[in-house]
Amino acid sequence: MKLLEVSGHGIPWLLGAAYCLYKSDSAAGQEVLLNLLLGLLLDLILVGSVKAVVRRRRPAHNQMDMFATFSVDRYSFPSGHATRAAMCGRFLLAHLVLAPPVRVLVVLWVGLVGLSRVLLGRHNVTDVLFGFWMGYCQYNLLEMLWLSPQALQGLLGQLA
Numbered sequence: 001m002k003l004l005e006v007s008g009h010g011i012p013w014l015l016g017a018a019y020c021l022y023k024s025d026s027a028a029g030q031e032v033l034l035n036l037l038l039g040l041l042l043d044l045i046l047v048g049s050v051k052a053v054v055r056r057r058r059p060a061h062n063q064m065d066m067f068a069t070f071s072v073d074r075y076s077f078p079s080g081h082a083t084r085a086a087m088c089g090r091f092l093l094a095h096l097v098l099a100p101p102v103r104v105l106v107v108l109w110v111g112l113v114g115l116s117r118v119l120l121g122r123h124n125v126t127d128v129l130f131g132f133w134m135g136y137c138q139y140n141l142l143e144m145l146w147l148s149p150q151a152l153q154g155l156l157g158q159l160a
């Protein structure tokens, strides 16, 4: 369960995407990875905002022993792990060429991350279900905001 928690945490995803971006030598790979980073940041902002507004307490039996949390992470609605798993799961299925068994594993991982949030006592079922729905929608939003290579070049040009 703890391993599933780490696998859906924001830090490994952000570091992993940043590292792959650093190592990537193709324009297509860089485009996908930069947009994944954008999605991960968007997820942190949106989940943090909803948590700050709703302020639903985590279940009483939860022990707050998670690593690297923000202050809003004392709140449970929605599950940030569930939003991230749903969004990243859709992202991987859409942008990586994966063999069918691996695609099934991705979907299984999304479901198990959600289940582990409840079994670890971190969340109520509704936090996770809403998180899945929110992550699904966040992926749609990311597709709408998708930064094309031209937009990225313009952005980098302005920064330089």
Ligand SMILES: CC(C)=CCC/C(C)=C/CC/C(C)=C/COP(=O)(O)O
Pocket (backbone or CB within 6 Å): 009, 010, 011, 014, 044, 066, 067, 068, 069, 070, 073, 075, 076, 078, 079, 080, 081, 082, 117, 122
């Ligand atoms: C660069 C940067 C701002 C990194 C922050 C990553 C971070 C600390 C994410 C928080 C992940 C987390 C513990 C979310 C809580 O998930 P729940 O499923 O318990 O809502």
